[in-house]
């Protein structure tokens with residue numbers, strides 16, 4: 209081994225961190241879920257919701273490893289394998305930010321470096337695709353700050369007042385600069401860890417923590433389908449989109465098979 213080889217720094221790696229320690233209180237409160245099985249494990253299009261999320265990350269080869277952060281005492285993974293290049297850490301916290309902070313520490317314990325990138329993605333955002341993840345990485349890997357997938361607000365935006373006459377419009381707000389924050393959100397592990405530590409446990413996404421540190425994360429178009437399953441209607445919508453994608457994949461496979469030369473007399477073509 210030459211001296212150059214011995215001292216060469218290892219290349220920057222990409223990690224994924226999936227906070228998976230919530231319970232889905234909004235869906236439970238709306239009567240859509242029994243509290244015994246957390247939202248991210250509810251069946252959607254034939255599989256526990258989080259399995260769709262993990263499959264998308266497993267399909268992105270340049271992601272070195274995915275860490276699924278679950279609540280202490282979560283028995284769902286006993287005897288179950290999550291996905292390729294994926295492991296589980298039972299260090300989830302009381303808030304999403306705490307789960308992510310604990311997960312970042314666990315990544316460092318698994319050999320990640322503070323210079324490495326991490327893509328933080330909600331377990332409950334189960335419609336993300338490998339193409340969207342790749343688009344975020346392409347847009348951010350040479351960025352000084354990092355960024356997030358987001359969706360430009362498509363509708364007219366109102367603020368509300370609540371009074372004796374019920375809920376009424378206060379005013380219509382300019383929407384031209386408004387985006388809905390999605391995930392994944394991609395930042396370097398060290399700066400993100402420091403920003404989360406300073407921002408506190410109630411910050412709702414990683415970008416907010418970076419913003420509180422005076423930084424301006426890049427907004428990368430995600431799309432309407434990358435929504436988070438939060439309220440009762442979202443379950444049926446997610447199932448419909450995933451089933452449609454599965455049907456399209458089956459059809460594409462069928463067409464691929466049909467277009468291949470078939471042995472004489474094959475009854476299926």
Ligand SMILES: Nc1ccn([C@@H]2O[C@H](COP(=O)(O)OP(=O)(O)OP(=O)(O)O)[C@@H](O)[C@H]2O)c(=O)n1
Pocket residue numbers: 226227228229230231232233234235247248277300301302303304305307330331332333436437438
């Ligand atoms: N203490 C928490 C709270 C949330 N999450 C995760 O953060 C993601 C996004 O959160 P959200 O949709 O808000 O999920 P819940 O917190 O489960 O839902 P709710 O806010 O309705 O309780 C989910 O994958 C959820 O499992 C987490 O890991 N740890």
Ligand SMILES: C[C@](O)(CO)[C@H](O)COP(=O)(O)O
Pocket residue numbers: 304330388389390391412413414436438
């Ligand atoms: C991170 C997030 O998905 C961005 O939209 C979201 O903030 C997390 O969950 P929340 O509890 O619904 O804010």
